[in-house]
Amino acid sequence: MGYDITMRVWRGDAGGGALQDYVVDVEEGEVVLDAVHRLQATQVGDLAVRWNCKAGKCGSCSAEINGRPRLMCMTRLSTFEAGETITVTPLRTFPVIRDLVTDVSYNYEKAKTLPAFAPVPRDADGNYRMAQVDVQRGQEFRKCIECFLCQTVCHVIRDHDDNKPAFSGPRMFLRYAELDMHPLDTNDRRRLAKDAAGLGMCNITKCCTEVCPENIKITDNAIIPLKERVVDRSYDPLVWLGSKIRRRDQRSEPPPTPPPTTR
Amino acid sequence: MTEQATSVGYERQAYDVVIVGAGGAGLRAAIAAHDAGARTAIVCKSLLGKAHTVMAEGGIAAAMGNVWPDDGWQVHFRDTMRGGKMLNNWRMAQLHAQESPDRVRELEEWGALFDRTPEGLISQRDFGGHRFARLAHVGDRTGLEMIRTLQQRAVALGIDVFMECTVTRVLLDQSGGEARVAGAFGYWRESGRFIVFDAPAVILATGGIGKSYKVTSNSWEYTGDGHTLALEAGARLLNMEFVQFHPTGMVWPPSVRGILVTESVRGDGGVLRNSEGRRFMFDAIPEFFKSETADSEEEADRWYNDKKANRRPPELLPRDEVARAINSEVKAGRGSPHGGVFLDIASRHDAEYIQRRLPSMYHQFKELADVDITAEPMEVGPTCHYVMGGVEVEPDTAQSGVPGLYAAGEVAGGMHGSNRLGGNSLSDLLVFGRRAGLNAAYYVGRVSRTGSRPQVDPEDVRRAADAALLPFDGVGDENPYAVQHDLQDVMHSLVGIVRRQDEMEEALVQIEKLRERVRRVTVEGHRQYNPGWHLALDLRNMLRVSECIARAALERTESRGGHTRDDYPMTDHDWATVNLVCRLADPSAGEAVEVVRQPLPQMPAELRSLFEEK
Ligand SMILES: Cc1cc2nc3c(=O)[nH]c(=O)nc-3n(C[C@H](O)[C@H](O)[C@H](O)COP(=O)(O)OP(=O)(O)OC[C@H]3O[C@@H](n4cnc5c(N)ncnc54)[C@H](O)[C@@H]3O)c2cc1C
Numbered sequence: 101m102g103y104d105i106t107m108r109v110w111r112g113d114a115g116g117g118a119l120q121d122y123v124v125d126v127e128e129g130e131v132v133l134d135a136v137h138r139l140q141a142t143q144v145g146d147l148a149v150r151w152n153c154k155a156g157k158c159g160s161c162s163a164e165i166n167g168r169p170r171l172m173c174m175t176r177l178s179t180f181e182a183g184e185t186i187t188v189t190p191l192r193t194f195p196v197i198r199d200l201v202t203d204v205s206y207n208y209e210k211a212k213t214l215p216a217f218a219p220v221p222r223d224a225d226g227n228y229r230m231a232q233v234d235v236q237r238g239q240e241f242r243k244c245i246e247c248f249l250c251q252t253v254c255h256v257i258r259d260h261d262d263n264k265p266a267f268s269g270p271r272m273f274l275r276y277a278e279l280d281m282h283p284l285d286t287n288d289r290r291r292l293a294k295d296a297a298g299l300g301m302c303n304i305t306k307c308c309t310e311v312c313p314e315n316i317k318i319t320d321n322a323i324i325p326l327k328e329r330v331v332d333r334s335y336d337p338l339v340w341l342g343s344k345i346r347r348r349d350q351r352s353e354p355p356p357t358p359p360p361t362t363r
Numbered sequence: 364m365t366e367q368a369t370s371v372g373y374e375r376q377a378y379d380v381v382i383v384g385a386g387g388a389g390l391r392a393a394i395a396a397h398d399a400g401a402r403t404a405i406v407c408k409s410l411l412g413k414a415h416t417v418m419a420e421g422g423i424a425a426a427m428g429n430v431w432p433d434d435g436w437q438v439h440f441r442d443t444m445r446g447g448k449m450l451n452n453w454r455m456a457q458l459h460a461q462e463s464p465d466r467v468r469e470l471e472e473w474g475a476l477f478d479r480t481p482e483g484l485i486s487q488r489d490f491g492g493h494r495f496a497r498l499a500h501v502g503d504r505t506g507l508e509m510i511r512t513l514q515q516r517a518v519a520l521g522i523d524v525f526m527e528c529t530v531t532r533v534l535l536d537q538s539g540g541e542a543r544v545a546g547a548f549g550y551w552r553e554s555g556r557f558i559v560f561d562a563p564a565v566i567l568a569t570g571g572i573g574k575s576y577k578v579t580s581n582s583w584e585y586t587g588d589g590h591t592l593a594l595e596a597g598a599r600l601l602n603m604e605f606v607q608f609h610p611t612g613m614v615w616p617p618s619v620r621g622i623l624v625t626e627s628v629r630g631d632g633g634v635l636r637n638s639e640g641r642r643f644m645f646d647a648i649p650e651f652f653k654s655e656t657a658d659s660e661e662e663a664d665r666w667y668n669d670k671k672a673n674r675r676p677p678e679l680l681p682r683d684e685v686a687r688a689i690n691s692e693v694k695a696g697r698g699s700p701h702g703g704v705f706l707d708i709a710s711r712h713d714a715e716y717i718q719r720r721l722p723s724m725y726h727q728f729k730e731l732a733d734v735d736i737t738a739e740p741m742e743v744g745p746t747c748h749y750v751m752g753g754v755e756v757e758p759d760t761a762q763s764g765v766p767g768l769y770a771a772g773e774v775a776g777g778m779h780g781s782n783r784l785g786g787n788s789l790s791d792l793l794v795f796g797r798r799a800g801l802n803a804a805y806y807v808g809r810v811s812r813t814g815s816r817p818q819v820d821p822e823d824v825r826r827a828a829d830a831a832l833l834p835f836d837g838v839g840d841e842n843p844y845a846v847q848h849d850l851q852d853v854m855h856s857l858v859g860i861v862r863r864q865d866e867m868e869e870a871l872v873q874i875e876k877l878r879e880r881v882r883r884v885t886v887e888g889h890r891q892y893n894p895g896w897h898l899a900l901d902l903r904n905m906l907r908v909s910e911c912i913a914r915a916a917l918e919r920t921e922s923r924g925g926h927t928r929d930d931y932p933m934t935d936h937d938w939a940t941v942n943l944v945c946r947l948a949d950p951s952a953g954e955a956v957e958v959v960r961q962p963l964p965q966m967p968a969e970l971r972s973l974f975e976e977k
Pocket residue numbers: 383384385386387388389406407408409414415416417418419420421422423424505506528529530531568569570571580581584588589623748749771772773774785786787788789790792
């Protein structure tokens with residue numbers, strides 16, 4: 101049942117490298133990661149690649165397959181034409197360490213800059229109460245498996261290393277939005293949106309949403325609401341407090357629009 | 364703080380507590396150690412947030428009573444002990460049942476968003492072996508929620524994390540007569556450079572061993588590193604004969620064989636059928652569980668809505684029972700086309716319900732197997748999933764027999780006895796991760812006050828470095844991937860779900876041969892991010908652990924929980940009070956693992972009485 105495919109895999113390190121051609125024997129039903137593993141086990145034992153779950157749950161095996169950022173473990177070989185060469189290259193936005201492994205520390209550094217979750221006190225009986233409809237919004241964002249495909253595809257940093265210090269990327273905007281919509285969080289929501297680093301540089305191309313393997317509507321559900329908050333309201337602690345309190349007892353309602361503030 | 368030593372060349376770091384592993388147990392331990400004032404570091408083989416915990420699906424077991432107010436720690440304790448066929452360490456099972464509700468609530472305080480009940484409380488779902496709906500969950504991605512919450516908390520606290528860094532040895536200070544922990548030795552995967560941690564306390568939170576089996580739900584990380592580190596440091600492993608085969612792994616296509624199908628499918632109403640369409644679990648109810656298991660489909664179906672008047676469906680028996688039943692069904696020729704059985708939820712619920720409750724299962728089958736689980740049954744079969752055996756620890760403190768060495772999570776033993784109930788691992792990680800972190804920090808406080816911080820012996824560092832570099836020395840022509848493949852075959856076919864004396868003896872012979880081959884492994888390339896080299900080092904651990912499993916399994920001449928013997932098919936009363944313990948005859952020199960019998964700690968009368976009612 102096995103058959104052969106041709107693969108071109110980028111091999112090299114920070115000093116440089118090149119695409120190498122291989123013929124790999126594969127089986128029906130396999131994914132790109134299987135082919136890479138077979139290559140590793142039978143032809144090039146030191147081929148560097150990251151993976152863990154092999155089921156689209158951990159976000160480790162991100163790479164660019166025929167130029168498109170994808171999870172190798174969720175890309176079926178049957179989706180390619182017979183005879184088509186499958187080209188696998190490391191994520192372009194991050195510095196290469198070796199072969200298909202890149203240095204993704206940018207993302208971990210950005211994560212450190214987020215304000216910590218700061219909840220309201222518990223109810224008297226020691227529980228928190230939240231309605232399912234209210235947690236659902238945040239749950240969509242918390243499906244994120246941190247594959248960083250959205251980060252690698254975003255044109256703001258894809259070929260512009262110089263933008264990296266000022267721009268946290270779609271994955272982090274998701275976190276800001278998550279805190280912003282969290283029914284228990286007490287962080288100042290307006291300031292959160294304002295501080296969401298580099299939000300202004302995003303021009304809503306939606307490329308991030310397109311590649312997200314978890315189908316999170318990054319742009320529509322996280323970035324755009326955050327942007328709205330930044331542009332049409334400036335910070336007013338009193339109004340903020342009002343919306344916060346009302347929000348807690350009317351949890352299924354969206355936060356009320358505060359009156360226009362002085363500019 | 365970083366300094367370069369001259370001879371081998373390594374980086375040096377100093378902490379109070381070093382935690383090996385960044386899954387649920389490691390992260391929870393780190394938070395606790397940090398909160399107790401210890402300078403804390405986490406070391407892990409993968410990137411932060413990718414540990415096995417991220418893959419857990421179903422939920423966290425905790426008797427919060429949000430859905431069934433009659434639930435309480437005593438009921439959870441009883442279920443856990445019965446699921447483990449009474450071989451659990453009673454004290455661990457008790458602490459676990461008592462403390463898990465608080466540990467779950469704490470996650471909410473750190474930002475977790477669990478699914479809710481109509482009253483707004485944390486929702487709880489049904490799982491095998493649990494008398495009440497008890498698993499706190501987020502759809503079928505509970506592990507992701509848990510690891511992200513803990514990871515974000517650890518980051519917010521500023522705890523140092525050493526990612527993609529593998530520990531290969533626990534370093535000891537032998538100077539004071541009794542050996543105690545002095546630190547840990549490891550290498551950076553990225554550069555291949557060595558690193559030495561000076562630390563009076565090391566917590567092992569390295570997870571399991573499943574990668575030694577051919578069909579498994581476990582990732583490349585599960586090579587039994589922590590088990591081996593503990594053995595080689597002089598600690599002991601308990602219950603190694605008990606390996607859990609989860610009844611429902613994917614079987615088709617071959618590429619995904621072994622990938623987990625969460626038990627929530629059955630908890631939410633999914634049923635198992637053979638090729639004749641029969642719910643064969645009704646024919647496989649053991650005597651031990653007869654009184655609490657439904658004997659008709661009607662009663663089983665009523666149970667989902669009325670748990671008081673009805674008994675549990677047999678599909679929700681503990682995992683060992685279901686895995687064995689599937690195994691026999693397939694052997695009897697009543698399996699599905701690809702050697703499994705059918706798991707059907709499509710005929711039980713509408714598509715909307717299934718997609719909402721089981722989104723990642725829906726996605727997984729659709730993407731990887733072209734199966735729409737809302738319209739057709741899945742094909743499933745047993746897959747190696749979890750090791751009940753692990754480092755023997757003191758229940759209250761999680762300390763091993765070696766001062767300064769702690770273990771928590773899947774790498775620790777005792778809590779689950781001969782079989783773990785679903786959902787009891789995630790709660791175990793939280794309860795004992797926290798206890799390990801606190802107690803390690805307290806221990807370091809005591810050591811510091813007496814002014815006798817242990818010292819790393821440079822000679823040990825040199826030996827550890829030499830051992831790590833061995834595979835580059837090129838004395839043979841073995842390929843590490845081929846050796847791993849052959850080991851997986853041996854364990855799968857000779858020490859698998861159903862075991863026999865002659866087969867296990869053969870396995871031990873084979874393991875010895877594989878050990879020879881490992882000595883001849885030569886890796887290509889250089890030290891920078893070289894998976895071939897990493898595997899060559901991991902293989903030694905896999906062999907160690909496989910040997911422990913085979914030896915203990917050979918010794919236990921009965922069937923119980925995750926240990927089934929063809930030649931001793933019955934549970935034997937005489938074995939009910941015996942634990943098997945593996946240790947190295949001489950940790951500094953010996954390769955040989957020895958197995959000793961030791962009496963199971965007896966539970967106090969007031970707990971024993973919980974098993975007498977009804
Ligand atoms: C698919 C799947 C679904 C599951 N579903 C559930 C469920 O619903 N409910 C439940 O309770 N349980 C479930 N389990 C079991 C549970 O997820 C695991 O038992 C648990 O997550 C183990 O956690 P841990 O913290 O002990 O280890 P892990 O989360 O596996 O973490 C181990 C850590 O140790 C590190 N490590 C290992 N060796 C070294 C070394 N030598 N040096 C440095 N670092 C090292 C790894 O990098 C990793 O960070 C499931 C398991 C699987 C595989």
